[in-house]
Amino acid sequence: MTPLFSDPALWTGVVLGAGAVGLPLGRKVSTHRARSRALQSQVTTAESAAAASRQQLAEAGEAIGRLHEEAEYLASVHLPALVAALQHGLTDGDLPSEFLHPDVAASPTGQAFLVIRDHTRKLSIAASEHAEGSARVAVGAVTGSVMALVNELTHAITKLLNAEHDETLLARIQPIDHAASQLARRLQVVSALTDRWPGRQREDAPLLDVVRGAVSRVRDFPRVRVPHESPHYVAGRVVEPLVLALAELLDNACRQSAPTTPVEVSILEGYNGLTIQVHDAGPGMSPESLAMAKLRLSGEHPVRLTELRNPPSFGLLGVGALAARYGFRADVDEQQSIHGGVRAVLFVPRPLLAAPPVVPAPHQTVTATAPRHRAHTAAAAAAPLPPEDHGFDVAADGLPMRRRHAAVPPAGPARPVAEPPSLDAGAALAAFMNGTRSARALSDEESS
Structure with missing residues (x-):
């Protein structure tokens, strides 16, 4: 069989022509492969970003859910317990925890919840004190x-x-x-x-x-x-x-x-x-x-x-x-x-x-016991008594009459001037004055 191209020169031209045509095609294929790999990398990056976004969205959803639960816990559990504790005089140790989720405390929302709690405490204390003061004033006025x-x-x-x-x-x-x-x-x-x-x-x-x-x-x-x-x-x-x-x-x-x-x-x-x-x-x-x-x-x-x-x-x-x-x-x-x-x-x-009261001695009760004998003295003064019974003359109006007595020498040595009188020295004088006042009062009643 005779070859189609027997001439070597012709084969060389064919080969050279085919190479000239295939070189641009190879380059295009390489370029497309590079672009495909870049696209695949971009797709992978996008998928990773999407997965991260989905993770962030899930975490954000959980965080929002915790905030919702925290707000519900604050409104329905903690604040009512705080108000009840203030009304009954309980301490903070008797209250439930401030946060249902402790990690919320550091967030801005958690800080806002703390502000709400403090404002509620202050308002409750002020309202309680006002109500207590009003009740005390009302009860005091009524009881008075x-x-x-x-x-x-x-x-x-x-x-x-x-x-x-x-x-x-x-x-x-x-x-x-x-x-x-x-x-x-x-x-x-x-x-x-x-x-x-x-x-x-x-x-x-x-x-x-x-x-x-x-x-x-x-x-x-x-x-x-x-x-x-x-x-x-x-x-x-x-x-x-x-x-x-x-x-x-x-x-x-x-x-x-x-x-x-x-x-x-x-x-x-x-x-x-x-x-x-x-x-x-x-x-x-x-x-x-x-x-x-x-x-x-x-x-x-x-x-x-x-x-x-x-x-x-x-x-x-x-x-x-x-x-x-x-x-x-x-x-x-x-x-x-x-x-x-x-x-x-x-x-x-x-x-x-x-201390029990001190009972006075008998010699100190002259003034206190004199009124008890006033009635007897008055009755005795109302009836005329012989002068020798009380040692002085009594006038028609019941008053004593003065008379002179001869000086009687003292039976013993005179009492030193510097020595104070005894405590019962005025007993006779007090009885005398009481009898005089009683006799005068009886005389006035009889004359009226």
């Missing part, structure tokens, strides 16, 4: 006006009791007087909760008088047994507060025990003061009630009228307020009750006690 009327009522009842002598009428008036005293006690306790003086200022009084005064203000006073004697005295500034506090404890003991059981009062003297104990024979108290009673009697937390339950209970709160203000202490327990009920305790420190 009613107390004035009760004082007028008790004064009228006292005048009636002193003026009447009919036993039937007195028996009917006594329950009214007792009810008025109980009403006055309740008003005094409420006044004590509003930081007002509970009653009038008194002088130093025997401790037994304080106990008896408290018993007289209790409804079931016949059930109360008090000690027969006690040598102690109470300072005047705490007499009325102690009477009120003890009356509230006695009233509580009578109410919480059966009407047929006694309520016993005992007094125990210690090194640092006196303890007045009230024992009842009631069923006792539950642990929760006992803890609440101890808290109220402690007086550690200020009483807020706007936070009292409905119906309000003033008795133990009033005792705690009086104890905190005047320096004595009040408490309750069940272990030390002698009748198996509850023991209420009032501890009176030594600084609140007073």
